[in-house]
Amino acid sequence: MERNVTLTFSEEQAELLEVAQNFCRDKSPVPTVRKLIEDDLGYDPAVWEEMVALGWLGIAVPEEFGGVGLSMAEVVPVVEQMSRRLMGGPFVPATLAAQALIAGGTEKQKSAILPEICAGKVATLALTEPHADWNLTHIEAKAVEEGGKLKLSGTKIFVVDAASAEWIVASVSKDGAPALVIIEKSTLPEGALRREVVADETRRSFRLELDGVTVPADALLDVSRAKETLDHIDLAASLLLSAEACGAAASCVDYTVEYLQTRKQFGKLIGSYQSLKHPTVDALVAYEMARSHLYNAACTFGQQGEGEIAVRMAKSEASDALSFAADRAIQFHGGFGFTYECDAQLYRRRSMWCEYLHGDGPYQRAKLADLLF
Amino acid sequence: MSDVSQKELDEFRAGARAWFAENVPSEPDFMLPLTFMEVGTQEQFDFLRDWQRKCYEAGYLGAAWPKEYGGGGLAQAFQDVATQEMHRAGGPIMLNAIGINWAGPLILDMGSEEQRKAYIKGILSAEDIWCQGFSEPDHGSDLGNAQTRAVRDGDDYVINGSKIWTTQGNYAKYMILLARTDPDAPRKYDGLSFFLAPMTVPGVETVPIKKLTGEYGFTQTFFTDARIPATSLIGGEGKGWAVAMRTLEYERGARGGQAGGYVTVYPDVGEVVELAKRALRNGHPACEDPIIRDKLVKLLATYRGLQLNGKRSRIAPLVQDKPMSLPLSSKLIATEFYREINQLAMAMQGPRGAYYVGEPEAYDEGIWQRSYLNAFSGTIGGGTSQIQHNIIGEHVLGLPKS
Numbered sequence: 001m002e003r004n005v006t007l008t009f010s011e012e013q014a015e016l017l018e019v020a021q022n023f024c025r026d027k028s029p030v031p032t033v034r035k036l037i038e039d040d041l042g043y044d045p046a047v048w049e050e051m052v053a054l055g056w057l058g059i060a061v062p063e064e065f066g067g068v069g070l071s072m073a074e075v076v077p078v079v080e081q082m083s084r085r086l087m088g089g090p091f092v093p094a095t096l097a098a099q100a101l102i103a104g105g106t107e108k109q110k111s112a113i114l115p116e117i118c119a120g121k122v123a124t125l126a127l128t129e130p131h132a133d134w135n136l137t138h139i140e141a142k143a144v145e146e147g148g149k150l151k152l153s154g155t156k157i158f159v160v161d162a163a164s165a166e167w168i169v170a171s172v173s174k175d176g177a178p179a180l181v182i183i184e185k186s187t188l189p190e191g192a193l194r195r196e197v198v199a200d201e202t203r204r205s206f207r208l209e210l211d212g213v214t215v216p217a218d219a220l221l222d223v224s225r226a227k228e229t230l231d232h233i234d235l236a237a238s239l240l241l242s243a244e245a246c247g248a249a250a251s252c253v254d255y256t257v258e259y260l261q262t263r264k265q266f267g268k269l270i271g272s273y274q275s276l277k278h279p280t281v282d283a284l285v286a287y288e289m290a291r292s293h294l295y296n297a298a299c300t301f302g303q304q305g306e307g308e309i310a311v312r313m314a315k316s317e318a319s320d321a322l323s324f325a326a327d328r329a330i331q332f333h334g335g336f337g338f339t340y341e342c343d344a345q346l347y348r349r350r351s352m353w354c355e356y357l358h359g360d361g362p363y364q365r366a367k368l369a370d371l372l373f
Numbered sequence: 374m375s376d377v378s379q380k381e382l383d384e385f386r387a388g389a390r391a392w393f394a395e396n397v398p399s400e401p402d403f404m405l406p407l408t409f410m411e412v413g414t415q416e417q418f419d420f421l422r423d424w425q426r427k428c429y430e431a432g433y434l435g436a437a438w439p440k441e442y443g444g445g446g447l448a449q450a451f452q453d454v455a456t457q458e459m460h461r462a463g464g465p466i467m468l469n470a471i472g473i474n475w476a477g478p479l480i481l482d483m484g485s486e487e488q489r490k491a492y493i494k495g496i497l498s499a500e501d502i503w504c505q506g507f508s509e510p511d512h513g514s515d516l517g518n519a520q521t522r523a524v525r526d527g528d529d530y531v532i533n534g535s536k537i538w539t540t541q542g543n544y545a546k547y548m549i550l551l552a553r554t555d556p557d558a559p560r561k562y563d564g565l566s567f568f569l570a571p572m573t574v575p576g577v578e579t580v581p582i583k584k585l586t587g588e589y590g591f592t593q594t595f596f597t598d599a600r601i602p603a604t605s606l607i608g609g610e611g612k613g614w615a616v617a618m619r620t621l622e623y624e625r626g627a628r629g630g631q632a633g634g635y636v637t638v639y640p641d642v643g644e645v646v647e648l649a650k651r652a653l654r655n656g657h658p659a660c661e662d663p664i665i666r667d668k669l670v671k672l673l674a675t676y677r678g679l680q681l682n683g684k685r686s687r688i689a690p691l692v693q694d695k696p697m698s699l700p701l702s703s704k705l706i707a708t709e710f711y712r713e714i715n716q717l718a719m720a721m722q723g724p725r726g727a728y729y730v731g732e733p734e735a736y737d738e739g740i741w742q743r744s745y746l747n748a749f750s751g752t753i754g755g756g757t758s759q760i761q762h763n764i765i766g767e768h769v770l771g772l773p774k775s
Contacts, residue, residue, distance in 0.1 A: 005677055007684035014690045250694065257770045271772035278762040284695075284770060285702050292681035293674070295691060313674045362667055365674075369666035372673065373646045 007292065008299045012070055017077035019054065021084075028085035030343055033202060036088055041164060042204040043089030049120065051091065058118035061098050066115035072099070072236055076243045076298040083247030086346055088202035090122045090161035092240050097123035099236045100169045104180055104221040104229030113167060113182070125233065126156035126170035126183075126208050134359045136171065136230045141210050143172040143181060148217055150174075150181060152210040158357065162193050162206035169221070170210070171230060178230060180221040188213060200353040202346075235308060238315040238358045239301060242294050245318035245354040249287040249325045252347040256280055256329045263334075270332075279328050286321035293317045309371055316364035319355035326351045377448045386454045392431055393462035398424060404730075404738075406590075409470035409636040410540050410750045413589035418544055421468035425499040428634065433459065434467065435497040435632040438481065443494030444632075452633040459634055470636035471540065472496035472503035475623045476549050478630035480569070483608055483616065488569060492547070497632060504545035506536035506552075506570070506594060507617065513538075514760045516551070517562050517614060521596065523552035525610075528603050530554075530568065532576070532596040538754060542579040542592030545572050551617050554610050565613035567620075569605045576600070586730075586746045624755050625704045625764075637751075639711060640744065642676050645669065645718050648736065652721045659721040668717055675710050679703065698769045705761040708751030715745035 027047050036042055051057065059075050061067025068074075075095055082091060098117045101110050117123050127136050141154025156170055168183045189212050196205045221229065257280060260271030270276055297314035300307045326347035330337040337344050359367070401420055406412050412421065428434045433455035438444025445451070467473055477496045480488050495501030512518045521534030532552060539548070550570040558564035572579075576599030579592040608616035622628035649660035649669060659665050685691050686699040718741040719726045728735035730743050752758045766772040 005680050005684070007681050007688070009688045009691060017690055253770075257772065260772055269773040271766070272775050274759075274763070274775050277766040277772050277775065278759070280770065280772070281762045281765045284698065284765065285706060288698050288702065289675070289678040289682060289706070291691070292678055292685045295685060295688075296677075296681050313677065316670075317674055317678065365667050365670040366663065368670045368673075369660075372670065373649070373660055 005296060006299060007296050009295060010073065010299075012074050013077050013298070016059070016074055017081065020056075020078045020081035023050075023054070024081045024085040024087060028082075028087045030086070030346075033086045033088075033346065037201045042161070042202065043087070048089060051089075052118075052120035055118075056091065057094055057098075057120060060095065061102065061114050061118055065102075065110055066118040067098075072239060072301045073298040076239065076294065079240045080243040080247040080294070083244035083350070084251045086202055086248065086251075086350060088204070090124065090164050092237075092244070093124035093160040093165070094122050095240070096233055096237055097125050097167065097169050100125060100180060100221070100229055100233050103232040104225045106218075106222055108218070109182060109221065116166070121167075122161060122165045123167040123169065124159060124161050124165040126159040126162075126168050127230070127233065128156065128158040128357075130155055130157055132157075134363055136234050137178050137227065139171050139173045139178055141170065141172045143174040143179060143215075143220075145217070146214075150215050150217060150219065152181070152183075152213040152215065154210045156208040156210065157196065157205075159193070159206040159208045161204050162208060163195070163204060168208065170208070171226075172210075174220075174223070177223070178226045179223050180226055180229060181215050182219045182221070183213060183215055187215070198353065200349045202350070203353060234358060235301070235311045238364075239294075239297055239311050241354050241358055242290070242297065242311070242314040242318040245322040245351065246287065246291045246294050248347055248350045248354070249283070249290065249318070249322040252322065252325045252329050252344075253280065253284050253287055255343055255347070256283070256325070256332055259333055259336075276332050280332070283321070283325035283328055286317070286324060290314065290318040290321040305371075309368065312359075312364040312368050312371070315359060316361040316368070319351070320361040322347070322351040323355050377450050382450055382454055385451050386458060389433055389455050389458040390461070392433070393458050393464060396427060396431070397462045397464045405465055407466070407638045407640075407744060408747065408750065409466060409468065410754065411588065411590050411747055412468065412541055412544070418468070421465060422499045422502075424465050425468045425634075428459070428464070428467070429497045429499070434473065434634050435477075435493075438477070438493065438497070438632060439489075442481070442489045443497055449629075456633045456635065466636050466638055467499075467632075467634035468541075469496060469499045469502055471505050471545075471549070472499075472501070473632035473634065474636065475505065475620050476503045476547070476569070477632055478623050478628070479549070479607070479616070479620050481630065483619065484569075485607075487604070488607065492569065495546075501546045502541055502544045504539045504542045504548045504572070504594075505620075506539060506548040506550040508536065508538045510535060510537050510593070514757060516617065517565070519551050519553060519565065521550070521552045522556070523550075523554050523566055523568065525554070525603065526600075529600040530603055530606070532570070532599040532601060534596050536594045536596075537582075537591075539579065539592045539594045540590065540754075542572075542594050543581055545579075548572050548594070549620065551613050554613075558611065562614035563611050565617070566606060566610045567608050567613035567616035568601060569607055570601045571605070574599050574601060584747075585749070586743055590750075621756070625701060625761075628700075639707075640714060640718075642673055642714065644737075645672075645714055648718055648741075649721055652723060652725075652736070654721070654723065665717075665721060672710065672714050672717060675706065676714075679706055679710065682706070695769050698765070701765050701769055702761075704751075704755065705758055705765065708748070709758055712745065712748035712752055715741050715748055719745055 058067030063069040143150045194207045293314040297310040329344035436445035436452040437449040440446030523530040550568040554566040555564040576597045578595045581589045582591045652659040730739035
């Protein structure tokens with residue numbers, strides 16, 4: 001039980017952290033975040049191009065497919081800093097779609113699509129279904145072979161940034177077993193995608209109707225690796241959601257502290273009241289703890305056993321930490337906290353995304369209990 | 374001392390591992406204290422003093438303290454290895470906690486040459502036990518208001534007043550003492566001075582305090598016209614607050630320089646998991662209860678998080694926003710964790726949770742109940758968890774003073 005836990009931080013991680021910190025601070029001040037909430041696309045294509053030019057889309061993609069050849073560990077600081085500035089945009093779905101292809105794609109699919117993703121073309125994933133079971137192998141959507149093609153049916157939800165995507169990697173059940181298929185978005189019938197209303201307004205999420213969608217037979221990822229690919233995506237997504245939760249928690253705490261340092265009631269700065277000070281410290285302590293788990297999960301990602309434990313702990317700690325920090329942020333801003341103008345709601349809405357996708361704290365802890373005892 | 378080779382460290386580790394395997398004493402027929410605050414009987418004291426002396430003489434305590442004062446003169450990395458091996462071998466705690474963790478580093482940092490020569494070796498060998506005289510009966514969290522008086526008289530200071538919660542006070546030869554030299558100073562802090570005070574002079578009386586567990590470990594110390602030499606002053610007259618704050622930085626883990634070893638044995642969380650497998654709840658092992666599982670994993674995450682916080686605090690780019698956040702919060706997290714895990718362990722035992730040490734039917738000789746009650750020494754001593762919240766809020770987040 002008393003493992004010797006590891007936390008290492010590579011030079012590449014340090015470099016990316018610094019660059020991403022400055023980049024995201026400059027490109028995504030809160031007024032920009034709020035402006036993009038009103039925008040259909042949800043992100044600034046010019047900023048996206050800069051991120052592509054920085055090589056970020058290929059961080060965890062092997063060099064032979066046009067990437068940088070690092071790993072998910074190096075993606076973590078970038079995603080953390082993006083979320084610290086509440087940035088939207090398809091970076092996370094594109095990174096995860098690339099991971100799906102790396103883990104389970106055929107050589108042909110990898111050579112065709114990975115270099116395009118590295119160059120800024122967007123891909124996304126369609127894994128969740130209306131039954132909303134976090135278990136990604138619970139798949140009701142179907143793929144049936146018909147005339148050398150695959151006829152799809154069923155419904156997917158939380159297809160993030162589908163509008164900007166060229167490709168959608170969807171999970172389906174084929175011959176009673178999980179499988180993954182690549183759908184070229186241009187082949188979707190009219191009306192197959194509907195934008196969903198999600199609490200985190202910086203996100204663009206879509207419902208995808210698969211009935212009537214047909215893909216060629218070679219759109220299928222390696223079926224023999226479908227299950228492990230889904231497991232890999234689940235952990236990779238949880239890792240990045242943990243990074244997002246940590247980034248947002250850091251700025252959420254700072255935002256609350258700033259108010260506590262300036263707002264006066266009864267002639268005193270409200271931060272001097274222990275009923276506000278102590279829970280704010282609890283939020284800080286929980287965030288710091290979550291961040292240590294996050295970087296532990298980053299540096300052990302992919303390791304058999306230990307890697308999964310670390311990711312699930314990070315997800316559990318980070319999503320709980322952000323939800324607590326943001327919940328208290330609203331409360332401690334008093335009447336102003338109840339307004340749309342107060343940024344506390346931005347953090348609380350983001351926390352709903354980070355907490356409820358890919359398993360909340362209790363779900364992760366139940367999984368961990370199975371792994372640990 | 375960054376040029377320590379891995380080879381040297383590996384050799385040192387092998388030596389330490391062999392030594393501890395050979396020398397860790399077998400369990401005595403009495404219960405050993407799990408923390409330095411629980412030393413309540415002479416046989417416990419003698420046992421632990423002997424163990425610390427052996428570790429020191431073997432070169433595994435104070436290995437990184439300067440050679441000229443009695444230390445090993447090696448790089449810190451060697452002491453870290455020695456401490457890890459001590460842990461691995463499951464050795465008992467170091468007895469002279471105040472000496473090796475707070476008084477020693479303080480004397481090395483701020484003491485005179487004479488003071489270093491006089492005290493450091495005795496701290497490491499446990500020949501000279503040290504205690505801490507900060508809290509008073511009427512001034513605990515409000516330390517800056519301490520009222521014990523120190524009046525200069527020739528080459529002496531004359532001490533009057535009382536200190537409380539003096540861990541190992543009845544065994545101590547010296548006390549790090551915070552006392553008021555100037556009751557008229559406009560700022561209460563400026564009236565304080567800090568002494569390395571002998572406990573063996575006339576006029577010092579220690580009275581054991583019976584703890585909530587029914588055991589001993591602390592004393593109240595009474596000073597009645599006790600004369601201590603003026604040379605025991607450290608940091609200068611009226612500068613006691615700064616010295617006390619420095620000492621608290623060692624105590625709260627915000628500043629390094631400790632001699633090494635450990636002074637508290639935390640429960641192996643694995644033992645709590647084992648207990649959850651043994652204890653029954655409605656016909657099933659407690660570890661199958663979803664709520665117990667959730668709480669247990671949450672505590673395991675905290676336990677790991679503490680270790681990870683320690684590692685992250687040494688990675689500069691990952692602590693640049695609030696460098697003092699991790700060091701200043703470790704005391705709060707660790708002591709609350711210790712309390713909570715013992716509490717959960719009790720709660721899993723069904724009706725046996727209500728047993729106590731001495732009852733043969735109690736799980737694990739009632740150690741969980743006793744440890745839970747003792748855990749409050751951590752969440753109260755050295756600044757309560759509530760004061761820790763204030764410290765973190767004010768010093769890390771920059772919130773206004775309460």
